[in-house]
Amino acid sequence: MTMVADPARERVEPRGRADELAIDAVLGADTHRDTHSLELLSVRGASLARIAVANTAEGHAEALAWVAAHVPTLQVLAGVEGTRSYGAGLSRALGAGGVQVFEVEQPTRRARRRGKSDTIDARLAARQVLEALENGNLAALATPRADGDREALPILLRARDELAVGKTRAVNQLRALLVTGSDTDRTLNPRRWFTTTDLETIIRRRARRGETREQAVRRSEARRLATRIRDLERDITTNNRALREIVTDLVPGLLERHGIGPVSAAQIIVSWSHPGRCRNEAAFAVLAGASPLDASSGRQERHRFNPGGDRALNRALHTIAVARWKTCPRTQAYITRRRATGKTNPEIRRCLKRYIAREVHKALSQAHTP
Incomplete structure (x- = not known):
């Protein structure tokens, strides 16, 4: 059942990546194998409507028509869970219909303190986009990975x-x-x-x-x-x-770099996806779990491994680092220099993975720059 609140919708000029857009509403989608729960929020956070559709081509078309019925301009930002899983078809349909889609994470336990249901999760997905819009930080939201x-x-x-x-x-x-x-x-x-x-x-x-x-x-x-x-x-x-x-x-030339094989290169491209998914090389390092975390205490200044991020991407960087560690003269000279400063082998590997993340992000960005 569709529930409509006030038909009047506020219009705001979002900052960040949506500078030219006048946003009428924000859509949240909680995706599952059989059905999707969707909810429309105004830019002030009021609930406009909600619906549940089947996870089929007909259901995706119904969702797009439902959005167009409530927001004829289709000036909508959508936050979808699982854009490369159960929500892949919905993300494609919304994107083809002119709705800008962002990939949102599952709500935390703290965010669900008032309960757990598909409707609540859809509203929380919309609120993630709404908060980024209000803070002028849409660039912090990930866009779905590319097809093709x-x-x-x-x-x-x-x-x-x-x-x-x-x-x-x-x-x-x-x-x-x-x-x-x-x-x-x-x-x-x-x-x-x-x-x-x-x-x-x-x-x-x-x-x-x-x-x-x-x-x-x-x-x-x-x-x-x-x-x-x-x-x-x-x-x-x-x-x-x-x-x-x-x-x-x-990415022509990526496999010519020392230690990068087809499997590691493929994983790097899959995780990076397309221009704009990671706003800079620092964000790519965070995605790869290669960004250092400060672990200083008192007079001791040190950094430790980042256990988060895409572990498959981190494994690809580790494989490249190990190959260079064994066979690359330039890397071996760097290892000798860092050992002289008191760095341990794990700390040197962490530094190497950070440098490799910067190197491959530069190669990917250059290959996809018009």
Whole structure:
């Protein structure tokens, strides 16, 4: 049921990224798998209307028509939870209809002190945008991640994680199977990763005269595991090739930087998304959990790790830092210099990740500057 309060709507000139807009209302959306709860607030915080729609294409069209019925100018700012999850379709529909969409976080327990319901969460989502609008700080709100080629990268990254986990599991099973086998089996159980030759040897092994049932089962299972490992390695190679192609198209030259591979580069692009999502390189470092947190006390001045942010992005920066730590002469000279000042290895790694965050943000910004 739609509930309408005062049809008169105030108009304000928001500061920040909406300087040219005259905002009539603010929309909040609490998204779920089956339904979405939406509420319209005036720029003074009064509730104009609320509705629940299905999480389908028809429901998204209904939501946009409902917004247009109450705000014909469509001068609306929307705060949507889960813009890359259950709210992805709604975010696209609102954006295509001319509504500016922001990504809001789930309410904290303190914000929910008066109760928890979909209607309350939708109102709190709208109030997050309204507070940013009143404070002239719309730039602090994140915009939804971009679609297109960038959206292809997380699909490939999720597939690669699944392939890597499957390969590791199969390798461990094969090693356990061979180490308890005959002397011939143990010669094919190296303390390193199985080579292509090792896998082919296991796959081509034939039955021996007089082998027992246990030996036949062990040989058959080893062949199955070796075949799976070989196929997974081929799939991972294909996946890396696809990642490299998309990354090169989106950010030319990023893979040429020392220590940056296709997987780390893809994760960086996914988290960065598009120009404007992070207003500067400091905000990108905060997103990556690479910004230092002051931990000084008394005469001691120090900083510690930031445990927040996008941990997948932080892991990508860590992988780059470790690669440079081992193979980059410039980084090794920096490590020597910082050790001389009393820095520990964890503190040096933290500094390296902060520098890498600044470097990749600059590369991303330059690649997407008209």
